[in-house]
Amino acid sequence: MTRPSWAPEGIDLDRPSASRVYDYFVGGMHNFEIDRQLALQIEAFTPNVAETMRANRDLLRRCVRFLVDAGINQFLDIGSGIPTVGNVHEVAQGRDPSARVVYVDIDPVAVAHSRAILDGDPRTAVIQADVRQPDVILADPQVRKLIDFDEPVAVLLLGVLHFVGNDADPRGCVAALRDAVASGSYLAITHATFDGQPTEVLEAQKLSGRTSTEIVLRAKDEIAAYFDGWSLMEPGLVHLPLWRPDNPDDIYSAPEQSGAYAGVARKNSVEAAP
Incomplete structure (x- = not known):
């Protein structure tokens, strides 16, 4: 196999990567045949x-x-994976070229690929860190270089908190991030749920317990508690397709099949959603 420029030396291309499997599922180009086989x-x-x-x-x-x-x-x-097709910096900088993004992931494969992909972009950075250690993330020199915590910042926790067990105090991790950001900052969360899920999905979750990345499905009320100290924006905490769809036709007949909730909130906000 010819090693592409975004796959640095030291990354094993003969073993599937969870980050590259996700890339395949969302239509990205940063994956290999072995990742696609696992995805299938x-x-x-x-x-x-x-x-x-x-x-x-x-x-x-x-x-x-x-x-x-x-x-x-x-x-x-935080929990960014590989910054593949349509990721944060592409969308944000497409709307505001001055936008700055720091990607954080615990997976060394995702971090290595990300650094190769983003090399030469001074408005992005990638660090290897764990969402369960928010103080380490907040103190990182690359984070401090690009993020001004005296100004509003968006903290994205999209599809990551369901990998944090209750023993690691995910609510406390989110609270630490809340306390570190300025008023007017935003928090976005997506989180897998067992609400309304078929048996096969729940059985798959049990299998994840055999790996180092066990998924913890949570109920809506548990997920809503992560937003303590924030003001949820409309339409509140809802299934993924129901959060501000671009087109009503994008909402399929059973949005709960997405298997996850989404919410965006503003710190210390009493304003109505724009």
């Missing part, structure tokens, strides 16, 4: 998985556009 196996067991991942990526685009239009030009994307 996953899809055979849980047919809605690709639809869920695409719904999450579509939500990311809508969310970033909303945030830029609300005046945000700096983003901290």
Whole structure:
């Protein structure tokens, strides 16, 4: 296999990567045949998985556009994966060329690919860190170089908190991020749920417990608690396709099949949603 420029030396191309599998599901080009084979196996067991991942990526685009239009030009994307097709910096800088983005991921494969892809872009940075250690993220020199915490910032936690077990205090992690950002900042969360999910999805979640990335499905009320100290914007905490769709036709007949909730909130805001 010819090694592309975005796959630096030291990355094993003979083993599938969770980040590259996600890239494949959302229509990206940063994946290999071995990743696609694993994706097909996953899809055979849980047919809605690709639809869920695409719904999450579509939500990311809508969310970033909303945030830029609300005046945000700096983003901290935690649990970012590979910055593939339609990612935060592309959407944000397409609307505001001054936008700055720091990508954060715990996966060394995702970080290595990301650094190769973003090399030469002075308005982006990539760091390897764990959402369960918000103080480490906030103190990182690359974060401090690009993000001015005296000004509003958008903290994106899209599809990451369901990998944080209750013993790691995910609410406390979000609260630490809340306390670090200025008034007028925003928080965006998407989170997998067991609400309304078929048996096969719940069984797949049990299998994830055998890996290092166990998924913790949570109820709507548990997810809503992450927004303590923030003011949820309309339409509140809803299934992914229901959060400010670009077109009413984009809402399919059973939005709960997306298997996840989404919400965006503003710190110390009493204003109505734009």
